[in-house]
Amino acid sequence: MSAEAMNPDLNERAQYLLKTLVERYIREGQPVGSRALARESGLDLSPATVRNVMADLEDLGLLHSPHTSAGRVPTARGYRLFVDTLLKLEPLQITQVKDLEQRFSKVQNPATLLETASSLLSSITHLAGIVMLPRQDHATLRQVEYLPLSENQVLAILVVNDREVQNRIIRTERRYTASELERAANYINSLCAGKDLYLVRERLMEELKSAREQMNTMMLAAIEMADKGFDKRPPSDDFLVAGQTNLMEYGELSDVEKLRQLFDAFNHKRDILHLLDQSLKASGVQIFIGEESGYEVLDDCSVVTSPYEAEGEVLGVLGVIGPTRMAYDRVIPIVDVTARLLGAALNKQQ
Amino acid sequence: MSAEAMNPDLNERAQYLLKTLVERYIREGQPVGSRALARESGLDLSPATVRNVMADLEDLGLLHSPHTSAGRVPTARGYRLFVDTLLKLEPLQITQVKDLEQRFSKVQNPATLLETASSLLSSITHLAGIVMLPRQDHATLRQVEYLPLSENQVLAILVVNDREVQNRIIRTERRYTASELERAANYINSLCAGKDLYLVRERLMEELKSAREQMNTMMLAAIEMADKGFDKRPPSDDFLVAGQTNLMEYGELSDVEKLRQLFDAFNHKRDILHLLDQSLKASGVQIFIGEESGYEVLDDCSVVTSPYEAEGEVLGVLGVIGPTRMAYDRVIPIVDVTARLLGAALNKQQ
DNA sequence: CTTTTGCACTCTCAAGGGGAGAGTGCTAAC
DNA sequence: GTTAGCACTCTCCCCTTGAGAGTGCAAAAG
Numbered sequence: 001m002s003a004e005a006m007n008p009d010l011n012e013r014a015q016y017l018l019k020t021l022v023e024r025y026i027r028e029g030q031p032v033g034s035r036a037l038a039r040e041s042g043l044d045l046s047p048a049t050v051r052n053v054m055a056d057l058e059d060l061g062l063l064h065s066p067h068t069s070a071g072r073v074p075t076a077r078g079y080r081l082f083v084d085t086l087l088k089l090e091p092l093q094i095t096q097v098k099d100l101e102q103r104f105s106k107v108q109n110p111a112t113l114l115e116t117a118s119s120l121l122s123s124i125t126h127l128a129g130i131v132m133l134p135r136q137d138h139a140t141l142r143q144v145e146y147l148p149l150s151e152n153q154v155l156a157i158l159v160v161n162d163r164e165v166q167n168r169i170i171r172t173e174r175r176y177t178a179s180e181l182e183r184a185a186n187y188i189n190s191l192c193a194g195k196d197l198y199l200v201r202e203r204l205m206e207e208l209k210s211a212r213e214q215m216n217t218m219m220l221a222a223i224e225m226a227d228k229g230f231d232k233r234p235p236s237d238d239f240l241v242a243g244q245t246n247l248m249e250y251g252e253l254s255d256v257e258k259l260r261q262l263f264d265a266f267n268h269k270r271d272i273l274h275l276l277d278q279s280l281k282a283s284g285v286q287i288f289i290g291e292e293s294g295y296e297v298l299d300d301c302s303v304v305t306s307p308y309e310a311e312g313e314v315l316g317v318l319g320v321i322g323p324t325r326m327a328y329d330r331v332i333p334i335v336d337v338t339a340r341l342l343g344a345a346l347n348k349q350q
Numbered sequence: 351m352s353a354e355a356m357n358p359d360l361n362e363r364a365q366y367l368l369k370t371l372v373e374r375y376i377r378e379g380q381p382v383g384s385r386a387l388a389r390e391s392g393l394d395l396s397p398a399t400v401r402n403v404m405a406d407l408e409d410l411g412l413l414h415s416p417h418t419s420a421g422r423v424p425t426a427r428g429y430r431l432f433v434d435t436l437l438k439l440e441p442l443q444i445t446q447v448k449d450l451e452q453r454f455s456k457v458q459n460p461a462t463l464l465e466t467a468s469s470l471l472s473s474i475t476h477l478a479g480i481v482m483l484p485r486q487d488h489a490t491l492r493q494v495e496y497l498p499l500s501e502n503q504v505l506a507i508l509v510v511n512d513r514e515v516q517n518r519i520i521r522t523e524r525r526y527t528a529s530e531l532e533r534a535a536n537y538i539n540s541l542c543a544g545k546d547l548y549l550v551r552e553r554l555m556e557e558l559k560s561a562r563e564q565m566n567t568m569m570l571a572a573i574e575m576a577d578k579g580f581d582k583r584p585p586s587d588d589f590l591v592a593g594q595t596n597l598m599e600y601g602e603l604s605d606v607e608k609l610r611q612l613f614d615a616f617n618h619k620r621d622i623l624h625l626l627d628q629s630l631k632a633s634g635v636q637i638f639i640g641e642e643s644g645y646e647v648l649d650d651c652s653v654v655t656s657p658y659e660a661e662g663e664v665l666g667v668l669g670v671i672g673p674t675r676m677a678y679d680r681v682i683p684i685v686d687v688t689a690r691l692l693g694a695a696l697n698k699q700q
Numbered sequence: 701c702t703t704t705t706g707c708a709c710t711c712t713c714a715a716g717g718g719g720a721g722a723g724t725g726c727t728a729a730c
Numbered sequence: 731g732t733t734a735g736c737a738c739t740c741t742c743c744c745c746t747t748g749a750g751a752g753t754g755c756a757a758a759a760g
Contacts, residue, residue: 033752046704051753069711069752147495147509155515157507159497165505165517169458245613248606256604263595383723396733401724419723419740 010060014053017041018062019086021054022074026325029251031071076290076324079302083287083328090329092337100337104345115240117308117318117342122243125331127322128266130305131342132239132276141200144188146181154181238273241266250323252300261297271295272303276317279305283314285336290324300324304331306339310346318342360410364403367391368412369436371404372424376675379601381421426640426674429652433637433678440679442687450687454695465590467658467668467692472593475681477672478616480655481692482589482626491550494538496531504531588623591616600673602650611647621645622653626667629655633664635686640674650674654681656689660696668692 010018020041021032034047034054041050054072057063062078065071074082103120107113114131121129143159149169154176158166176184192200244266247253253262265271275293279286288303298321305319319335320326360368370391371382384397384404391400404422407413412428415421424432453470457463464481471479493509499519504526508516526534542550594616597603603612615621625643629636638653648671655669669685670676 031752035752047752048705048754049703052703055754065753067711068754069709069750071752143497145495145497145507147493147507149509155509157495157497157515157517159499159505165507167507167515167517242617245610245617248610248613254606256598256606256609259606259609260595260598263598267595381723385723397723398725398733398735399731402732405725415724417740418725419721419738421723 013043014057015086016043017050017053018057018074018078019082021063021072022078022082022086025074026327029325031066031073033071036071074324076292079289079324079328080292083289087328087332089333092333097337097341100341104341105348107345113342113345114316115242117338118240119242121318121320121335121338122246124334125320125322125326126243126246126249127320127326127331128244128247129242129318129320130239130272130276131318132273132280132316140194140196141192143193144185146176146185148176148178148181151175238269239276247322250325252323252325258300262301265295265297271297272321275303276305276319279317279319280307280314283307285332285339286319287328287332302326302328304328304335306335308339308343308346310343315343315346363393364407365436366393367400367403368407368424368428369432371413371422372428372432372436375424376677379675381416381423383421386421424674426642429639429674429678430642433639437678437682439683442683447687447691450691454691455698457695463692463695464666465592467688468590469592471668471670471684471688472596474684475670475672475676476593476596476599477670477676477681478594478597479592479668479670480589480622480626481668482623482630482666490544490546491542493543494535496526496535498526498528498531501525588619589626597672600675602673602675608650612651615645615647621647622671625653626655626669629667629669630657630664633657635682635689637678637682652676652678654678654685656685658689658693658696660693665693665696 017037021037024032024036024040034051037054038045038047038050054063057078058065058072060077061075062081063072064075064078066073100120104113104116107116114133118129118131121127121131123129141158141160145157145159147155147157149155152172152175154170154172156168156170158168160166188200188204192203195203244263247262248259253259271293272295275288275295275298285304285306288298288305290302291299293301293303300323301321302324303319303321304326305317307314307317309315318339320331322331367387371387374382374386374390384401387404388395388397388400404413407428408415408422410427411425412431413422414425414428416423450470454463454466457466464483468479468481471477471481473479491508491510495507495509497505497507499505502522502525504520504522506518506520508518510516538550538554542553545553594613597612598609603609621643622645625638625645625648635654635656638648638655640652641649643651643653650673651671652674653669653671654676655667657664657667659665668689670681672681
């Protein structure tokens with residue numbers, strides 16, 4: 001199978017030149033001219049020939065000239081082709097992997113684990129590391145416990161998905177005694193442990209409706225608790241970001257207004273969250289290059305993500321955000337390995 | 351008492367001109383020249399006279415010329431004098447206070463309350479809002495509860511300071527039954543409720559030492575729990591920041607390198623935390639202007655803080671960080687009121 | 701038919717040179 | 731003590747200019 005068959009209209013030489021150009025641009029951050037590319041490629045071609053090839057690549061929408069007499073720069077499509085078929089990944093050194101492993105193993109509780117992942121990503125890649133927290137969608141109730149706090153407040157403690165703990169303060173109509181609360185908890189635990197949180201809630205409400213009359217006080221209490229305690233938790237803290245300041249190091253992104261928008265995006269989350277949600281479905285490393293993300297704020301940025309899983313279940317997504325000209329060959333393996341290690345660490349903690 | 355007595359070497363006219371200059375500089379952000387100041391002051395003085403006064407003020411270290419032929423700009427000492435003796439505070443409209451009050455009252459749980467305070471501050475002042483979380487130093491145990499999680503894990507739930515809940519996962523030597531855990535909790539609760547967390551720990555350890563032999567299993571269990579569960583919690587999430595992007599709107603701070611340092615400071619916390627710690631001791635609004643903070647990163651920034659308290663006890667500090675030329679007359683009352691409202695809201699939640 | 705050479709052309713960038721504007725300090729007059 | 735006048739000094743903006751980089755095209759070479 002010839003190279004042409006893989007990438008119609010693009011012979012091997014053109015591909016090689018594209019690859020060289022992208023690599024150099026990633027390294028230097030400057031538009032690449034024909035002379036420089038001819039020299040760097042090592043292909044013993046004259047700049048003029050290289051110019052012809054570059055013109056072809058530009059026609060195909062893979063390159064772009066900032067202006068008449070600057071060199072050329074890869075377009076999003078150019079990066080895409082590069083990443084998909086030209087890129088040779090730089091596998092991590094075993095020592096590096098070991099090092100990462102150790103840093104994970106030092107961490108105590110799961111919450112810190114995610115923060116660690118985020119800041120590891122950011123410090124190794126010098127990009128902004130992001131970690132999307134475990135989704136609450138399919139929270140399975142393992143156990144519930146109630147503690148009286150004050151006159152009309154009860155603390156509900158839900159142990160969810162066998163590993164996560166949620167506290168919610170419930171306002172109640174009247175004071176409940178400790179033993180009342182204990183019986184309510186027992187009732188709910190026996191009925192619902194292992195079931196989906198929101199299903200549980202619906203089920204309890206149904207029971208309440210159909211049998212309101214013969215319900216005894218204990219039942220009523222239990223259901224009041226359940227209703228208030230299982231309410232949809234406000235979707236806070238959806239993801240973590242570390243190392244935003246790393247982004248400031250890149251020339252393309254040092255324009256203040258651009259940065260502003262980016263930070264706003266981080267704060268308001270919405271766009272980035274959608275992107276992460278997409279990645280959640282796919283498995284393995286996913287790459288969004290520039291405009292591909294569909295969000296204007298991320299126009300000059302690429303996002304490299306990978307889902308992480310524990311016990312065969314996908315828990316969330318992690319990755320990095322950086323300029324389109326990030327060092328994909330290094331970043332991709334790092335994101336990949338970090339996702340695996342985070343999964344493994346979560347498994348162990350469990 | 352004459353004005354000279356209050357500020358030696360500074361007559362009333364000079365003070366008034368300084369005040370006018372600072373106000374204009376805060377408003378416009380541009381060095382103020384003699385002509386503009388003469389006009390703005392309304393004092394029917396010629397620019398030349400004003401120049402003489404300005405020269406005096408410069409000699410006193412209250413003003414500064416960026417270069418020979420720009421206007422003048424207040425120094426940190428100039429701001430300090432302005433804030434201490436010249437500033438007339440702009441009291442909040444009653445409607446504004448009511449509005450704030452309402453926004454606080456909508457919030458459910460204490461953690462969100464602090465976030466709300468932070469983002470309210472930032473959105474109203476257009477500066478970066480900061481809220482230092484309640485200090486853990488004098489955590490008083492109210493109640494402790496244990497839940498078995500898995501073979502060798504127990505979930506400890508500490509209700510601390512009557513309002514805050516901490517979860518800690520404890521690794522144990524062996525499996526404990528639910529009733530064992532319950533008895534351990536009862537033992538600790540009866541013994542220690544209302545006491546300082548770290549005192550409790552020491553006391554338990556002492557008991558363990560002095561009476562190891564006749565200790566029964568239950569006691570041992572209880573103490574194992576207590577030891578592991580009361581351990582010093584890692585000092586995470588010391589403070590919240592909202593609205594960092596607001597800082598980018600100010601010309602003085604839009605230099606990328608400067609912003610970089612500032613964000614780094616936010617991330618690494620140390621300097622800012624020290625500053626907040628200082629404010630914790632004083633009561634009422636505190637103001638650090640530029641270099642006064644003692645931290646280079648904050649050289650062109652001022653920090654306005656106020657401790658907030660509930661039930662007569664100081665819980666933490668909140669405030670804003672912004673450029674030295676922030677609108678002190680507006681900001682100070684806002685910080686003040688927000689601190690009071692946060693305190694009140696925390697009281698109510700309790 | 702592909703590659704190279706030569707050349708005119710275009711565009712950016714940095715440096716340099718006024719000129720306008722703003723503001724100052726000083727001196728002498730009011 | 732206050733003001734007017736004036737020379738002086740900055741900055742900032744605009745313009746020009748030249749160097750450098752890179753291009754595209756046409757014609758020559760392979």
